[in-house]
Amino acid sequence: MKHLFKEEKKLPLTFKYIEHFRTKTNNKTNNAKGSYVPCKRYHTDYLLRENPTKPLTRLL
Amino acid sequence: MKYFNLFSNILITKGARRILISDLQRNLSDLYTLELYDIIEELKNDSIEDILKNYDTESQQIIHEYIDLLLEKEYGFITNGDWDRNFPALSYEFQEVSEITNIFIEIDHISVLDKITASIDNLGVKHLVIYASKELSMNDYQDIDKKFKDSVLEGIEIYAPFHQAVDQSFFQILNETTSRIYSFIFYNCKEIPFKTKEIFGFSINFSHENIKISACGKVDLKYFNTNLSKILEAVKHNSCLHKKIGIDINGNIKNCPLMPESSGNIYQSTLEEALEIPGFKKYWNLTKDHIEVCKDCEFRYICTDCRAYTELTHTNNGLDTSKPLKCGYNPYTEKWEKWSKNPLKQKAIENYNLPELIKS
Amino acid sequence: MILIISNNGETTTTKVIKNLSKMGKSFIRIHEDEFFDIKTDRKRIYLVSEKNKFFLDEITSVWYRRGGIKFKRLRYNNNAINTHMDETQHWLEDYVIKTLESKKTINKQSNSHVNKLWVLEKAQKAGLSVPDFFLAENTDEVIVNKTITKALTENVIIDSISEHSDAIIYTSIIEQKEKKEFFITFFQEKIEKDFEIRSFYLDGKMWSTAIISQNDEQTKTDFRKYNDKKPNRKIRYQLPKDIEEKTHQLMQSLDLSCGSIDFIKSGDHFFFLEVNPVGQFFGLSAMCNYSLEKEIAEYL
Numbered sequence: 001m002k003h004l005f006k007e008e009k010k011l012p013l014t015f016k017y018i019e020h021f022r023t024k025t026n027n028k029t030n031n032a033k034g035s036y037v038p039c040k041r042y043h044t045d046y047l048l049r050e051n052p053t054k055p056l057t058r059l060l
Numbered sequence: 061m062k063y064f065n066l067f068s069n070i071l072i073t074k075g076a077r078r079i080l081i082s083d084l085q086r087n088l089s090d091l092y093t094l095e096l097y098d099i100i101e102e103l104k105n106d107s108i109e110d111i112l113k114n115y116d117t118e119s120q121q122i123i124h125e126y127i128d129l130l131l132e133k134e135y136g137f138i139t140n141g142d143w144d145r146n147f148p149a150l151s152y153e154f155q156e157v158s159e160i161t162n163i164f165i166e167i168d169h170i171s172v173l174d175k176i177t178a179s180i181d182n183l184g185v186k187h188l189v190i191y192a193s194k195e196l197s198m199n200d201y202q203d204i205d206k207k208f209k210d211s212v213l214e215g216i217e218i219y220a221p222f223h224q225a226v227d228q229s230f231f232q233i234l235n236e237t238t239s240r241i242y243s244f245i246f247y248n249c250k251e252i253p254f255k256t257k258e259i260f261g262f263s264i265n266f267s268h269e270n271i272k273i274s275a276c277g278k279v280d281l282k283y284f285n286t287n288l289s290k291i292l293e294a295v296k297h298n299s300c301l302h303k304k305i306g307i308d309i310n311g312n313i314k315n316c317p318l319m320p321e322s323s324g325n326i327y328q329s330t331l332e333e334a335l336e337i338p339g340f341k342k343y344w345n346l347t348k349d350h351i352e353v354c355k356d357c358e359f360r361y362i363c364t365d366c367r368a369y370t371e372l373t374h375t376n377n378g379l380d381t382s383k384p385l386k387c388g389y390n391p392y393t394e395k396w397e398k399w400s401k402n403p404l405k406q407k408a409i410e411n412y413n414l415p416e417l418i419k420s
Numbered sequence: 421m422i423l424i425i426s427n428n429g430e431t432t433t434t435k436v437i438k439n440l441s442k443m444g445k446s447f448i449r450i451h452e453d454e455f456f457d458i459k460t461d462r463k464r465i466y467l468v469s470e471k472n473k474f475f476l477d478e479i480t481s482v483w484y485r486r487g488g489i490k491f492k493r494l495r496y497n498n499n500a501i502n503t504h505m506d507e508t509q510h511w512l513e514d515y516v517i518k519t520l521e522s523k524k525t526i527n528k529q530s531n532s533h534v535n536k537l538w539v540l541e542k543a544q545k546a547g548l549s550v551p552d553f554f555l556a557e558n559t560d561e562v563i564v565n566k567t568i569t570k571a572l573t574e575n576v577i578i579d580s581i582s583e584h585s586d587a588i589i590y591t592s593i594i595e596q597k598e599k600k601e602f603f604i605t606f607f608q609e610k611i612e613k614d615f616e617i618r619s620f621y622l623d624g625k626m627w628s629t630a631i632i633s634q635n636d637e638q639t640k641t642d643f644r645k646y647n648d649k650k651p652n653r654k655i656r657y658q659l660p661k662d663i664e665e666k667t668h669q670l671m672q673s674l675d676l677s678c679g680s681i682d683f684i685k686s687g688d689h690f691f692f693l694e695v696n697p698v699g700q701f702f703g704l705s706a707m708c709n710y711s712l713e714k715e716i717a718e719y720l
Contacts, residue, residue, distance in 0.1 A: 040210040049215055059191075060245070146659070150655075150709055288706070
């Protein structure tokens, strides 16, 4: 509700329909390891580490 | 008049006795009857009312139930007057930028990896699977990771013999000091060293067996998976060999390290050169639709093929088109059996001289 | 030489770069934490940062994905001089940006953010159907349950609105009349939709995805009952030719070579909702097997 925000001046009606959610915990510290690695060829420090979409080997 | 529209990201794979419906968006596959296949085909050609006219009351009830099921699973939707023709079919082109997506290499010393680092970057290789025949120390693992520290590799999986230094702190340190290794598999492990709730940036597996590299090629439910990328590749290409390079223990460059033909050696030439050798890619477009038995199997697009070990029963244009040796599923009976015990496979098994089966 | 301006963590940028790398096209990728000096060498202007250096005249195309080119601004002690030098540097930077934007571009730093109201007017002028909209400070003209409201801003997420929470302003249906007046708010006719369509537009071509949620279906059989809320179905869609042509006209009138566009389909009508020049589309692209990263790489 608009009155929850202690504002003197008027807010648009959109604030009545706002949805709150708890701030996500910092994702970067959740994983023991980041999901990005540096890559020179692609000029980025943020190459996404994606797992293979199929089993590359089937030894087990 | 009502019409049923099947969503374009639903794939129906018809097997000898049943069908598999794969939801390519939700990454799920389910088994259904051939009867449902026939109904879906009819729904592509006629309105629901016209189809129902051809059946008696009892059958009509069954058809209603099937349509219910299709709607409940969200495999399609219903329109009035005509099908909605604004939904084009999904393109089944496998659009993969990398020239080679994965390399499977057998090593006895990690220095051999230096021979392929430049090629990995040139070819855009995404995953490297290493089978080490000798134990790897913590430093070895760290060195492997370091060799690829700015490369295009997205992940490294390593099979190696278990040894005593492999304990919880081993992994805690590796978790901090490596970044690309996503899977550790230890074989020849008599007793699993620890259980941990700790979350690492990689998975760890231990096996009691003394797994040789020749153990590869297994076809099993646990290796089945459904996702768009995998299925697109399987529909038009060989689900294992496409865009793969294998390097055996002697440095021979092959499509798979367990296949006989070689296109050069990493001590004399590069991977790029090997790819140019005629015949290297000959299996790349051999799909399950052209492989014996598999072509009648409902699992053929969610499975991963193997050309290194087959039943050696059929060839076509110089390609081995036999069913994989290590597959115990029979689509004509819907039964899974232990492939190694199958009398019809014994000749092929002997031919490959598989050490893992000698004891049985 | 292709110039790419992007944020650091953008995976779509990397995917396009993978394509460029395979095509053998050279590129320079600018990061969000790079600051450039403007320098000259034998009558040619070049930009240099810790990571990159390039001459303006060697750039053949520019992809503005996110972020922006940042310049190092020198500050001077004397206030008057500082004001003068501020303006001098401003014009140099402006000249650099304009020069880059005059080349072949996918989006531009200068118009990567659009005015939603203005776009709706332009869309109407281009002949697209737009749900009736108006601005108001009270609900007198609002028809309850048949009118929606949404934010005028591009970003609908309000981070840390309070100590432990963030907030999102979703498009919402007005459920009741308000007694009090409020700040000017955007209202729009609620359209009974069959489903939504998101299209990616690039230089006259469009690739569309229908986003169908279970609750939208109006033509399902009568005895349908759903227990679970299932995620939306996202599949390839082909918009009618005239809609695509009008969208093309709209994008041209907005001087946008690229963007993602949202529509609603209702019966035989297609309603234009909004355009986002640098929106995320690539997840939908993967699901429909449109290789948009390759299209972008080919265009550059």
